[in-house]
Amino acid sequence: MIKRWVFFPPNRPLQTEIASKLKISPLLAQVLVNRGVADIASARSFLQPQISSLGDPSLLPDIEKASIRVNQAIREGERIVIYGDYDVDGLSATALMYRCLKLLGAQVSYYIPERLEEGYGLNADAIQRLRKDGADVILTVDCGINACREADIARMCGIDLIITDHHRPGQEMPNALAVVNPKLQSPNHIFRDLSGVGIAFKLAWAIGQNFSSQKKVSPDFKDFLLSAMGLVALGTIADVVPLVGENRVVTKYGLHALQHTEIPGLRALLDVADLSRINLDAFHVGYRLGPRLNAPGRIGSAGIVVELLTTTCKNRATEIANFLEQENKRRQEIQVDILVSARKKIMHELNLDETTAIVLADHAWHPGIIGIIASKMVEEFNRPTVMIAVADDIGHGSARSIPSFHILEALESCRNTLLSVGGHAQAAGLKIHPDNIDEFRNMLNMATSQRLCKTDLVRILNIDAEITLSMVSKAVVAELGRLSPHGEGNPIPLFAVTNVKIVGQPRRIGSKGQHLSFYVKQGEVAVRAVAFGMGEQIDRLKQNGRTCSLAFAVKINTWMDGEQLELEVKDIRFDND
Structure with missing residues (x-):
């Protein structure tokens, strides 16, 4: 292609100043300028990320209210359920929060929805089941920001719902006890691009502060937070959020924490991935650890991953890590079949000269794998892509985009053909009735053709x-x-x-x-x-x-x-x- x-464009004056003041090469200085560094202080903090530069948790909206309610539940022995998501970000966030609350003596359990049966996010049936099982507080991680109906159901059930999420809020806010999402604040006050597990980390920090009478975390809890950065690095890298600002700090320190972790599940995972004796970088997390953690949620049940990340039993950790290895191999086999099928469809069904957005659908595709294939189609053909797996009169779609194009906004412009849609600028999910797929394909191509020109479809x-x-x-x-x-x-x-x-x-x-x-x-x-x-x-x-x-x-x-x-x-x- x-x-x-x-x-x-070279910025010689700034490049020279940074190189001179920080005693680095002009080449490194120019790359820093290219990454948006505009002054000496920013350059220094980029090259030397410090934990002390992390923003105070209290800056996040509703986090005080959330941490106070969680501490009350801990003191009074109420049942807290962590409601997570089935991707690496949601699973690592669930594990982090579970380990945090267990450390503080809480009555806590977790719930991960089934991708194929329940779909993404909070659902009403699960809330009602959890209430019957005695849940007093439901704490979401990496989901819930658009769950307005579900928040009302939780309130009617007598459950205090705390939402922590990093996805873009809709026009209506869920009526929950607390909604912790940095995207609800103006960009001047806080870092807005935290992952789901990054927000869970901030909430854990706030809970630890409120748990202590001195409003300062205990030495044991400080050790927990430093160790938990390994989980933060996992979810932050796997969710492909920008590795700048606070994300750069938690990833840098988190990779070190991951490499030296004493969490049995992480040690077992590093062993099966042949990474125990390697200096870890973001590539190892994104392409070796992430796919293994994602595999069960794609083709089965993701809850076992949280068990891996929370178990204290080394033998059980090894058993689960080996299971993840086998599930990942099974995922790879399914992926190859779908990739071959998708390429054939593009060759025989589409004219790429007249196509600005690729929309493909098939009854034989596995809905848990199509997101990976959509990413590969974008890499190969440099067009926004939607892959749809059709089963039982419903199409489950995964959308991925090119860097210059906001796929969620485009999908929302086609909302009248969809049953549901949500996600980010570069990745989104949707549900659609099979009868609407052709109309949706035409509408999306119309939307993309209005915003993209020929040069946009050439990889940069x-x-x-x-x-x-x-x-x-x-x-x-x-x-x-x-x-x-x-x-x-x-x-x-x-x-x-x-x-x-x-x-x-x-x-x-x-x-x-x-x-x-x-x-x-x-x-x-x-x-x-x-x-x-x-x-x-x-x-x-x-x-x-x-x-x-x-x-x-x-x-x-x-x-x-x-x-x-x-x-x-x-x-x-x-x-x-």
């Missing part, structure tokens, strides 16, 4: 700077490492180099020859380059004397106790094309 290279590579090969070294890679953890809002730096010559003999690598390995030379400097998924371009590389331009990330490849500088190629432009 053709990619459009977009270079960040945001290039941090054009450099020369002589500027690339192991020392530069080490310095750029200070920008981690990487993720949404803080991508791995990309650079471009022009007029480099392909030398030696390029070769295909990988089990199916799907990748490329070759060397490029500029002046006297030669560096190895690896291009994943570009194996079919080998003939173009092999033409004698070819020069090219590369867009790449730079990294150190460790192999057989050695270290080699390497360019991870994202795009190749041949100078004679």
Whole structure:
């Protein structure tokens, strides 16, 4: 697929000032400017995230009311139920809050809805069942902000409902005892992009403060909060919220806490994922741990994940971790089948030249897997995509979008064809009657065609700077490492180099020859380059004397106790094309 290279405009004065004051290279300084850093203080805090910079929990709306009510329930022995969600963010938030309340002696249990039977969020039947089982307080994590009807039912049942959520509020607010959501506040006062587990962490902190007579958490509770940052990192990375501001702080410290965790379930999970002896980064969480934690909720029941994250029994933790491993393999097999089917539909049913939004539906697809496939379709075709799994006269849809397009707003403009819709700018879920799918496809394409032009459908590579090969070294890679953890809002730096010559003999690598390995030379400097998924371009590389331009990330490849500088190629432009 053709990619459009977009270079960040250099800001020489600010770059020079940051480099001089912080004694860093101009290249690192320029990347910081590209990430939105506008002054020395912001640059310093970006490079040196501190726990002390986390905002006080009391700044969040309704959090005092929520923490006081929870503490009252703890003192009076009332039953608290944590109502979570079946993705990693919701599961880690549930586990964090459960561990917090258990530590304080609460009568607490948790409830995770079934993805296929109950769907996302609070539902009336569950509330009524929980009340019959004796629930006095229901505390939601990562859900509930739009559950207005359910909040009324909870109130009628005599349940005090506390909602903690990070999703965008609707026009109507649920009539709950407390609604803790940073998006209810103006952006000047608080950090608004916390994950669901990030908000649960803030509430746990506030509960700990209120539990203490000195309004200061006890040493044991402080240790709990530091340990719990491992859970915060899990949900924050997996939910793809921006890794800037407070999210950057909790992720940086959380990855360290995760690596050294004493939580049996996390240790067992690290073991099965072969990560116990590795310095963890966001990639390991997003692509190794996250999929294993998500797997049961996608194809079965997610509650077992909370058991994994809360059990004190090492043997049980190992048993569950092994089960997650098998469920993840089963998920991968289902995923391959749906991916093949979706590509065939695109080839035979759609004209991509006339399609600004991909909408696909099938009765054979598993509703728990289609969100992953929607993401892959966006990666491959660079169009907003909705995948719909149809079963029992209802379509369950997962939507994903390109960076420049707010998919939830577009879906809401098609609301009269949908049974329900909710989500974020880049990811959303919906329900639809099968008879409405064609009309919905037309409406969504009309909405997207009005807001997107041809250039929007070309994948963009945001290039941090054009450099020369002589500027690339192991020392530069080490310095750029200070920008981690990487993720949404803080991508791995990309650079471009022009007029480099392909030398030696390029070769295909990988089990199916799907990748490329070759060397490029500029002046006297030669560096190895690896291009994943570009194996079919080998003939173009092999033409004698070819020069090219590369867009790449730079990294150190460790192999057989050695270290080699390497360019991870994202795009190749041949100078004679």
